[in-house]
Amino acid sequence: MRYVSTRGTAPSLDFAGVTLAGLASDGGLYVPERWPTLSPDAIAALAGLSYVDTAVAVMMPFVEGSLTREELTELCTAAYGRFDHAAITPLVQIDHDQWLLELFHGPTLAFKDVALQLLGQLFERFLKGSDQHLTIIGATSGDTGSAAIDAVAGRAGVDIFMLHPEGRVSDVQRRQMTTVGAPNVHNIAIRGDFDTAQALVKAMFNDAAFARRFRLSAVNSINWARLMAQVVYYFYAAVRLGAPGRSVAFSVPTGNFGDVFAGYVAARMGLPVARLVVATNVNDILARALASGDYSSRQVVATATPSMDIQVSSNFERLLFDLGGRDGAALAGQMKGFEATRAMQLTNAQRDGAAGLFVGERVDADDMALAMRHACETAAQVIDPHTAIGLAAARRHTAPGVPMVTLATAHPAKFRDAVERATGVRPALPARVGDLFDREERFTVLDATYDAVSGYVAAHAVPRG
Numbered sequence: 001m002r003y004v005s006t007r008g009t010a011p012s013l014d015f016a017g018v019t020l021a022g023l024a025s026d027g028g029l030y031v032p033e034r035w036p037t038l039s040p041d042a043i044a045a046l047a048g049l050s051y052v053d054t055a056v057a058v059m060m061p062f063v064e065g066s067l068t069r070e071e072l073t074e075l076c077t078a079a080y081g082r083f084d085h086a087a088i089t090p091l092v093q094i095d096h097d098q099w100l101l102e103l104f105h106g107p108t109l110a111f112k113d114v115a116l117q118l119l120g121q122l123f124e125r126f127l128k129g130s131d132q133h134l135t136i137i138g139a140t141s142g143d144t145g146s147a148a149i150d151a152v153a154g155r156a157g158v159d160i161f162m163l164h165p166e167g168r169v170s171d172v173q174r175r176q177m178t179t180v181g182a183p184n185v186h187n188i189a190i191r192g193d194f195d196t197a198q199a200l201v202k203a204m205f206n207d208a209a210f211a212r213r214f215r216l217s218a219v220n221s222i223n224w225a226r227l228m229a230q231v232v233y234y235f236y237a238a239v240r241l242g243a244p245g246r247s248v249a250f251s252v253p254t255g256n257f258g259d260v261f262a263g264y265v266a267a268r269m270g271l272p273v274a275r276l277v278v279a280t281n282v283n284d285i286l287a288r289a290l291a292s293g294d295y296s297s298r299q300v301v302a303t304a305t306p307s308m309d310i311q312v313s314s315n316f317e318r319l320l321f322d323l324g325g326r327d328g329a330a331l332a333g334q335m336k337g338f339e340a341t342r343a344m345q346l347t348n349a350q351r352d353g354a355a356g357l358f359v360g361e362r363v364d365a366d367d368m369a370l371a372m373r374h375a376c377e378t379a380a381q382v383i384d385p386h387t388a389i390g391l392a393a394a395r396r397h398t399a400p401g402v403p404m405v406t407l408a409t410a411h412p413a414k415f416r417d418a419v420e421r422a423t424g425v426r427p428a429l430p431a432r433v434g435d436l437f438d439r440e441e442r443f444t445v446l447d448a449t450y451d452a453v454s455g456y457v458a459a460h461a462v463p464r465g
């Protein structure tokens with residue numbers, strides 16, 4: 001399988017190449033040059049498989065040429081060995097037609113572990129035998145950072161620099177990043193919001209001199225391997241609810257459009273997906289874009305769902321590329337316009353293409369709290385605020401006879417204060433996070449300027465040999 005950039009000019013790469021590169025050199029994102037498909041028979045055959053065997057069947061076409069089936073199986077077995085549930089991503093029924101897909105059974109309590117535990121294994125595999133040192137740079141609104149740090153802490157040949165917006169992540173999220181203590185982990189709290197952190201990371205990738213000096217890599221969902229790993233659980237859940245004989249709808253609490261884009265990939269691969277509900281909080285750029293074609297960024301509002309406090313959804317570019325006829329030059333123009341004005345209009349092809357599958361829903365704080373109480377009262381389920389945004393949106397789009405699966409993206413203990421405010425229940429931290437509140441924190445606070453951040457990274461990273 002070869003991968004092409006959404007902006008049309010970066011060289012095409014194989015799977016190992018896109019995994020290590022992250023962002024394409026023309027500023028675009030890598031996507032497979034074509035979508036592999038699974039026939040209805042092949043999907044039906046997934047029904048009896050374990051999570052790891054499902055993962056191998058779904059991901060094999062994407063890694064062809066870089067990994068053998070045996071190697072992929074070995075990496076998946078290692079990646080999912082640290083989850084605390086034998087099903088890895090179990091389904092929980094909460095109503096006649098409603099399910100939760102619990103994606104938070106990994107080491108850092110959010111769905112990011114599903115992809116990042118695998119990415120950690122892939123980095124190690126693809127760096128083996130090379131003397132290249134990898135400098136991973138990422139921005140996090142909370143969950144990517146802890147999951148990525150857990151996945152690479154202490155690994156040889158890798159340093160990780162993680163930017164988070166100072167004071168805008170929960171105490172559990174921050175401590176999961178800052179108490180790790182491994183010498184290859186560098187936490188930076190920036191005086192700014194998440195979009196600013198993300199823009200600083202992109203700027204380092206786009207700084208040609210900087211990128212020549214260090215071998216940079218990304219762990220944000222701009223990295224294709226992350227999205228690929230997330231496609232798996234759409235298949236795993238849907239076949240358990242009757243696919244391919246029955247269509248299944250999903251509601252996805254959305255920030256950077258990575259998780260829900262993985263659902264789109266599953267649909268392109270042949271999974272019968274009835275609907276993808278793009279659930280947003282009041283930072284509703286995606287809901288507006290899907291409803292009216294207006295993709296214009298506003299000021300970010302801080303909410304109880306920090307992982308969704310985003311006004312520039314980087315993976316939306318992948319959808320616009322695919323729906324716009326895969327015209328890299330046209331998309332590069334469209335994105336340059338957006339970067340200059342923070343606003344753009346979707347083309348008719350992009351709008352019509354999205355309308356068939358996606359529907360956007362904005363959920364405010366009151367409806368979020370109601371959904372948390374509803375899950376408690378009707379199904380005895382304590383859910384986190386992000387999941388509650390997804391569930392509130394799901395309830396507006398449930399059609400009789402079509403199973404609706406809300407992606408439960410974080411463990412409620414990760415957002416204990418918000419859960420307690422809404423439900424009166426204070427969820428306990430699971431044993432697998434250990435003595436989080438007794439460990440010493442380590443991080444550096446920096447101004448949100450390019451010079452401050454790139455200077456810090458340059459002073460602490462290992463240059464190319």
Ligand SMILES: *Cc1c(COP(=O)(O)O)cnc(C)c1O
Pocket residue numbers: 110111112143144221253254255256257258259260307308386387409410
């Ligand atoms: C990252 C995250 C999201 C948003 O996922 P995207 O892939 O960025 O759309 C939602 N909920 C939680 C808990 C997250 O950590």
